[in-house]
Amino acid sequence: MTTTTMPHRKAPVAMSSSPASSWRRSQGKWALLFLSPWIVGLVLLTLGPIVASLLMSFTDYDLLDTPRWVGVANYTRMFTADPLWWQSVKVTAIYVAVSVPLQLAFALLLAIMLNRGVKGLVMWRAIYYIPSLFGSGVAIAILWREIFGATGLLNTLLGVIGIQSTTSWIGDPNWSLGTLMLLRVWEFGSPMIIFLAGLKQIPGELYEAASIDGAGGPRKFFSVTLPMLTPIIFFNLILQLINAFQIFGSAFIIGGGTGGAANSMLVYTLYLYQAAFNNFQMGYAAAMAWVLLVIIGAVTAVNFWISRYWVHYSDD
Structure with a gap:
């Protein structure tokens, strides 16, 4: 009986990497090379200072001596023994x-108003946006201080209409914070441009349907414009809240760096600055910065949670 032998199979030889995979590895190396400045900057200029400030918040550090670990003493002092922090x-x-x-x-x-077919819309948009460009600048803050001073423009205009006033609006604790708020309102350009873009996206058919149903201007606003704009309102709200919590420059200049009369303009970041660079309490200032971060994060999270009840998207 004849026995047939099966041919011996050779073990598969490892295939060398394909040109495509080699090309991808080469591209990955080049990508890392070009990204390396950003990565180094992220680690040294962002992540590094963040971690350092967190550690510093648990120390007593005056910029001159070696930081001394004090645990949660800075936070305890902040919440229980510092009335200026609460102010x-x-x-x-x-x-x-x-x-x-x-x-x-x-x-x-x-x-x-600008969405109603105004002639020269681009020009008016640019003009109205200018306050947002210069509103938080040093020059505008100095101008604001002069306008609301005892001999400023506001009192001069009041005198023209027969109201004699020598009040320094920025020196009166009852009015000083209001001047800061007015300056904030004056910086309306950025949210206005975003609102205008949102208004342009509302379908005209909705207004036509509302007109057929007999809706007037106010009804169209509350039944069409406002619901359709809620995502834009929410977006602007989050941005402006975060920015408002970080107000510093205008409060520093208008209030003279001291917080104004009776600390009526002592905003959070101004007091943080005073703790760090006037009193050289860097550890305490770092703790204040982290508390501010938590406050902003909490306010933002609450707004996101509440938004489900009033923000309406087109696919809802």
């Missing part, structure tokens, strides 16, 4: 709660 929280809360809604309402009003 800064109060001033900032009032400032944010009043100025942001007023700013958004004014920006929406102007956006609606």
Whole structure:
């Protein structure tokens, strides 16, 4: 009986990497090379300082001596033994709660006016955006201080209409914070442009249907414009809230760096600056910065949670 032998199979030889995979590895190396400046900057200029400030918040550090670990003493002092911290929280809360809604309402009003087929829309848009470019600048803050001073433009205009006033509006604790709020409202350009873009996206058919149903201007606004704009309102609200919590330059210049009369303009970041660079309490200032981060994060999270009840998207 003849026995047939099966041919011996050779073990598969490992295939060399294909040209495509080699090309991808080469491209990956080049990508890392070009990204390396950003990665180094992220680690050294962003992540590094963030971690350092967190560690510093648990120390007593005056910029001159070696930091001394004190645990949560800075946070305990902040919440239980520092009335100025509570004053800064109060001033900032009032400032944010009043100025942001007023700013958004004014920006929406102007956006609606500009959306009514105004001639030279591009020019008017540019003109109205200018306050947002210069509103938080040093020159505008100095101008604002002169306008609301005892001999400023406001009192001069009041005198023209027969109202004699020598009040320094920035020196009066009852009015000083209001001048900061007014400056915030004056910086309406950025949200106005965003509102105007949102108004352009609302389908005209909705207004035609509302007109057929007999709806007037106010009804169209509350039944069509406002619901369709809620995502834009929410977007502007989050941006302006975050920015308002971080107000510093205008409060520093208008209040003379001291917080104004009776600390009426002692916003949070101004007090943080005083703690760090006037009193050389860097550890305490770092703790304040982290608390501010938590406050902004909490306010933003609450707004995102509440948004499900009033923000309406086109696919809802």
